[in-house]
Amino acid sequence: MTSSSDPFCPVGDAPAEAIRDRGFAVFDRVYSLEDVSLFRESIERRYDALGRPATYARPPLEPAADVEISVVGLVLYKLGVHCPELAPHLFKPEILQAIRGVLGEDMHLEFTSAVVCNGDRPFFPWHMHVGGVDNVRYRKQKLFPTYERSERVTTLLYLDDLTPETGTLLVYPRRVGDPTTPPYDPALEDWEGQIELPCSRGTVVVMEQCTWHAARPKRSPGLRAYIACYFTSSAAETTSWVDDSLRPWASEGSLLASVLPRP
Numbered sequence: 001m002t003s004s005s006d007p008f009c010p011v012g013d014a015p016a017e018a019i020r021d022r023g024f025a026v027f028d029r030v031y032s033l034e035d036v037s038l039f040r041e042s043i044e045r046r047y048d049a050l051g052r053p054a055t056y057a058r059p060p061l062e063p064a065a066d067v068e069i070s071v072v073g074l075v076l077y078k079l080g081v082h083c084p085e086l087a088p089h090l091f092k093p094e095i096l097q098a099i100r101g102v103l104g105e106d107m108h109l110e111f112t113s114a115v116v117c118n119g120d121r122p123f124f125p126w127h128m129h130v131g132g133v134d135n136v137r138y139r140k141q142k143l144f145p146t147y148e149r150s151e152r153v154t155t156l157l158y159l160d161d162l163t164p165e166t167g168t169l170l171v172y173p174r175r176v177g178d179p180t181t182p183p184y185d186p187a188l189e190d191w192e193g194q195i196e197l198p199c200s201r202g203t204v205v206v207m208e209q210c211t212w213h214a215a216r217p218k219r220s221p222g223l224r225a226y227i228a229c230y231f232t233s234s235a236a237e238t239t240s241w242v243d244d245s246l247r248p249w250a251s252e253g254s255l256l257a258s259v260l261p262r263p
């Protein structure tokens with residue numbers, strides 16, 4: 001069952017509250033189609049340069065430095081390495097304002113990536129991103145900590161429309177402070193109470209790190225791409241690494257410079 005409540009309605013007014021109270025906020029088409037083309041073409045150029053490999057692999061492959069192919073798709077880690085020309089366009093003030101409303105003024109950018117799926121991809125099971133770049137450790141050790149205050153959010157900038165063919169996003173609403181254990185079997189495609197998001201390209205979903213989510217199968221030819229980032233509060237445990245790849249491209253006083261971690 002998919003909830004009939006409108007996932008888009010509360011966001012314009014109070015995105016920070018939406019992130020805290022239900023685990024996510026949707027900024028509908030916040031990037032122009034011109035921006036979307038710029039991002040998508042840059043990512044596709046990098047994919048072309050890699051020889052357009054299959055984007056699904058189990059176990060994962062590493063065809064080049066900072067590139068991984070897994071069940072997620074082909075992931076370009078560290079956008080400043082792969083697509084530096086995108087650096088000045090990546091962030092929007094209204095989104096950073098909402099994130100600061102959740103994580104505090106001194107939050108920082110922890111991680112940037114682009115994800116490409118070419119052709120079919122099966123259902124991507126339910127998961128969440130607690131721990132950020134160290135999420136694999138939490139998954140392997142089955143750690144499900146709870147937090148009174150949010151320490152991290154993920155942003156997903158979709159560069160293709162999410163349709164029944166390309167695979168919509170499924171989100172299970174939760175309030176910060178709620179338990180983080182999975183309420184149902186993560187391999188089940190439908191969870192009672194889920195919200196299905198058929199986002200248009202240019203839309204950003206900001207998700208609290210403990211919000212469970214999944215992606216419907218992709219059954220369309222060609223590429224589906226998105227840009228994913230982590231933003232982290234100063235109160236969070238220090239991570240094993242931080243993506244600093246955009247620093248050379250941040251001009252003084254820029255929006256990008258304002259989110260970089262202190263060197």
Ligand SMILES: [Fe+2]
Nearest residue numbers: 127128129213
């Ligand atoms: Fe995810």
